[in-house]
Amino acid sequence: AKASGRNNYQFFDQRMNQAAARRFELESSLRGALQRGEFELHFQPIVDTASHRLHALEVLLRWRRDGETLVGPDEFIPILEENGMIVAVGEWVIRTACEQSMAWQAQGLAAVPLAINLSARQFMHDGLVDSIRRIVGETGIDPSLVEFEITETALMQHGGQTLEILRQMNGMGMRLSIDDFGTGYSSLAYLKRFPVRKIKIDRAFVRELEASAEDRAIVAAVMALANSLGLSVVAEGVETEGQAGLLHGHGCQYAQGYLFARPLPAGQAARLLKRDCAT
Numbered sequence: 001a002k003a004s005g006r007n008n009y010q011f012f013d014q015r016m017n018q019a020a021a022r023r024f025e026l027e028s029s030l031r032g033a034l035q036r037g038e039f040e041l042h043f044q045p046i047v048d049t050a051s052h053r054l055h056a057l058e059v060l061l062r063w064r065r066d067g068e069t070l071v072g073p074d075e076f077i078p079i080l081e082e083n084g085m086i087v088a089v090g091e092w093v094i095r096t097a098c099e100q101s102m103a104w105q106a107q108g109l110a111a112v113p114l115a116i117n118l119s120a121r122q123f124m125h126d127g128l129v130d131s132i133r134r135i136v137g138e139t140g141i142d143p144s145l146v147e148f149e150i151t152e153t154a155l156m157q158h159g160g161q162t163l164e165i166l167r168q169m170n171g172m173g174m175r176l177s178i179d180d181f182g183t184g185y186s187s188l189a190y191l192k193r194f195p196v197r198k199i200k201i202d203r204a205f206v207r208e209l210e211a212s213a214e215d216r217a218i219v220a221a222v223m224a225l226a227n228s229l230g231l232s233v234v235a236e237g238v239e240t241e242g243q244a245g246l247l248h249g250h251g252c253q254y255a256q257g258y259l260f261a262r263p264l265p266a267g268q269a270a271r272l273l274k275r276d277c278a279t
Ligand code: C2E
Pocket: 044, 059, 060, 061, 072, 073, 074, 077, 090, 093, 117, 118, 119, 149, 179, 180, 236, 237, 238, 239, 256, 257, 258, 259, 263
């Protein structure tokens, strides 16, 4: 038993080394990825649960590594967060999303709000508000078409300055959503203090909605809270008609998930904007 214990330990050690090696390799090729133009944006529809009409598009970052494999953000965003590159890459995301929206509008396509993710480190960076202001000025985008998504945990980490930053964003006409709602910070007091317009119910509460009475109770409680505070609600990760029906029944106005559409490259997202105009 002792020998096999040691083998397990060695196996674990080897796995750790492999993970560390993979991470090291990713980090070194990430260094030049922005300059090499390897990042791209995909867009996932957020729809109205009653009409299924397009309400907004969430902007999701992808890395086309060596011009080939598409790497998902869960693999590389933690690395960018750690080495600080998220500030530059995040600025690129905001600028590119605004440019894309303006290009679509120039083609006569529907102008729908874009929901852009902000990471904790990016939110804490002093230059954020100035950089957003500059991008809005340079691209000419209507700021009411820009929404930022930020997690509860990221909001709480910034302490006293959070309110000031949110006020400045609001002052520019931009909206703020709480991402992954229910998975982070346990106090809800911030919902009263901060100018938040929307909350996104995390996929964790949607996944087993049909089977789990507890998850239905959580969704009902979130809806009651949101209604009394005047917040809109988006449910994330909706994959089945059953989930969509239950969410609609609970009064959840917006939903996002594979049932409606996967994240799409810009060309395919543009087709949705055309169809939306026609209806
Ligand atoms: P998130 O903000 O919670 O984004 C939603 C994630 O759920 C996306 O994963 C999306 O593809 C996935 N998803 C959507 N519908 C479904 C569904 O029905 N089922 C399942 N299983 N998944 C669904 P993705 O694109 O891999 O992004 C992962 C996370 O990476 C995001 O989670 C967000 O936290 C982060 N992220 C993505 N783009 C950016 C970015 O530009 N900046 C920053 N800071 N973070 C980003």
